[in-house]
Amino acid sequence: MTRSILKSFLCCVLLLAASLRHAHAQPATPATLEGALSAVVTVAVFETDFAKRSLGFRGAPADQAYAKMLDLSGASGSGSGFIIRRGDQMLVITNAHVIEQAADKDGLAILEFIEKPGNEVTALEMRTAPANIGEPVYAIGNPLGEYPYSVSEGIISAKNRIRGGLTGKFGFLQTTATVIWGNSGGPLVDAQGQVVGINSQIAFAQQGNQSIWQPQINFALEMPIAKRLIEELLQNNIVSRAYFGMELSQKRSAYAPSSREYGYYGRTYPSDEFPVVGKVIDGSPAAALKGYAGFSVTAIDGEPVRNLEEVLGKLEQAKAGQAMTFTVKKDGRTEQVSITPVALDMQNGAKIGEAFLRMANVAYAQEAQTVMLRFGSSAGGNGGQLQKGSSLDFSASKTETGLSGEWQALGIGYFQQRGVESMWRVQDLADVGTAARLTGMLGIVDIALFRKGSNPNQSDNYKMKRVNISGNDHQLQQTLWY
Numbered sequence: 001m002t003r004s005i006l007k008s009f010l011c012c013v014l015l016l017a018a019s020l021r022h023a024h025a026q027p028a029t030p031a032t033l034e035g036a037l038s039a040v041v042t043v044a045v046f047e048t049d050f051a052k053r054s055l056g057f058r059g060a061p062a063d064q065a066y067a068k069m070l071d072l073s074g075a076s077g078s079g080s081g082f083i084i085r086r087g088d089q090m091l092v093i094t095n096a097h098v099i100e101q102a103a104d105k106d107g108l109a110i111l112e113f114i115e116k117p118g119n120e121v122t123a124l125e126m127r128t129a130p131a132n133i134g135e136p137v138y139a140i141g142n143p144l145g146e147y148p149y150s151v152s153e154g155i156i157s158a159k160n161r162i163r164g165g166l167t168g169k170f171g172f173l174q175t176t177a178t179v180i181w182g183n184s185g186g187p188l189v190d191a192q193g194q195v196v197g198i199n200s201q202i203a204f205a206q207q208g209n210q211s212i213w214q215p216q217i218n219f220a221l222e223m224p225i226a227k228r229l230i231e232e233l234l235q236n237n238i239v240s241r242a243y244f245g246m247e248l249s250q251k252r253s254a255y256a257p258s259s260r261e262y263g264y265y266g267r268t269y270p271s272d273e274f275p276v277v278g279k280v281i282d283g284s285p286a287a288a289l290k291g292y293a294g295f296s297v298t299a300i301d302g303e304p305v306r307n308l309e310e311v312l313g314k315l316e317q318a319k320a321g322q323a324m325t326f327t328v329k330k331d332g333r334t335e336q337v338s339i340t341p342v343a344l345d346m347q348n349g350a351k352i353g354e355a356f357l358r359m360a361n362v363a364y365a366q367e368a369q370t371v372m373l374r375f376g377s378s379a380g381g382n383g384g385q386l387q388k389g390s391s392l393d394f395s396a397s398k399t400e401t402g403l404s405g406e407w408q409a410l411g412i413g414y415f416q417q418r419g420v421e422s423m424w425r426v427q428d429l430a431d432v433g434t435a436a437r438l439t440g441m442l443g444i445v446d447i448a449l450f451r452k453g454s455n456p457n458q459s460d461n462y463k464m465k466r467v468n469i470s471g472n473d474h475q476l477q478q479t480l481w482y
Contacts, residue, residue, distance in 0.1 A: 080141030080186030094185030141186030245284020353432030443476030
């Protein structure tokens with residue numbers, strides 16, 4: 001008996017020692033990190049237009065930073081990237097949001113060299129094994145666009161985090177390796193110099209009206225997910241997604257939990273505990289959900305979901321032709337609804353675009369590489385309400401005259417007073433659907449407009465129409481079209 005207990009105890013000790021040894025791997029040597037530096041690059045955007053602006057770098061790059069080695073003067077945005085080798089070809093991997101303001105350039109996450117690089121450039125290896133909690137990691141990049149080849153050290157704090165924002169929502173590593181603006185798109189490497197993640201986001205804590213940067217909370221897209229996306233892009237030039245044809249939403253307060261307004265308006269405008277089934281597009285795979293409007297989605301394929309981000313995480317794993325089961329509840333009634341999605345193509349994307357415009361209560365028409373919108377009492381059809389608009393510099397008051405007549409939709413996204421946070425050019429209804437899918441999770445969608453047939457040199461002919469999906473300023477209704 002004693003021998004058996006002792007054997008079990010020794011076995012536990014050995015297993016614990018093995019796990020600790022694995023979790024707390026030896027830190028990288030300076031030589032390993034020096035070797036990785038030659039595979040890290042700065043990604044700068046020199047050609048841009050209004051409808052494509054950068055998220056990766058928020059601020060003017062240095063005028064003469066490392067002038068002999070790196071000149072970003074004239075660049076309208078920058079971030080970081082790293083080099084991989086695929087056969088005989090060397091490619092630069094970066095975050096899509098780092099270069100989304102590049103005007104009419106192909107490729108958003110994978111860049112090719114115009115000229116074959118020399119021997120001074122090396123490639124990094126993408127790690128296949130998942131990262132481990134407690135494992136030392138190193139973030140490499142060009143913070144602020146001024147300090148190329150900067151390295152910060154940390155550990156993996158947590159895995160498979162869910163992040164908000166306009167792009168990627170799930171499958172993130174949380175690390176203590178400090179990442180700041182300009183680092184986005186750079187590699188997070190392990191002690192062997194292999195890439196375990198792509199640096200993507202930083203965390204802020206809301207204190208009153210201020211957002212306080214949290215330097216010990218940083219996020220990188222996990223390499224297994226990134227590698228799958230990279231392979232899909234290289235093979236198919238697109239990341240394939242499923243199409244359900246449904247609208248899901250979740251209401252929450254527009255105020256920080258610590259604010260006085262949160263408590264006051266929270267009672268008047270209660271938040272949704274779970275995502276809620278909204279409208280279903282006619283003839284879509286989600287037709288089985290039509291009788292369940294107002295029901296809460298509590299699980300997908302048996303896995304509980306608590307918010308819209310978790311729903312998106314599950315839907316991003318969906319494949320055309322493979323059924324998914326949705327658990328929906330309302331007033332004590334629980335139902336299981338099976339939906340088999342199809343592939344998301346241009347036609348289905350256009351259906352999402354139409355669903356968004358109907359929600360915004362505006363008439364629309366597809367013309368040659370242009371989406372025209374009609375506001376005012378003459379809108380008719382799916383429009384009809386006077387729409388309030390504001391000028392691009394947000395100087396107009398809330399009492400500004402409602403929009404009327406026909407307007408060209410230049411872009412759809414999210415616009416801030418200090419500049420464009422993320423705005424996508426739209427040329428057809430499929431573009432509208434894509435932009436709505438990317439932005440709807442914010443609960444606010446902005447449409448940049450140009451008055452049809454007017455003088456493009458007059459600023460009064462440009463307007464920004466804000467669509468607050470909830471219908472009031474005290475509540476955000478995050479919305480997912482999928």
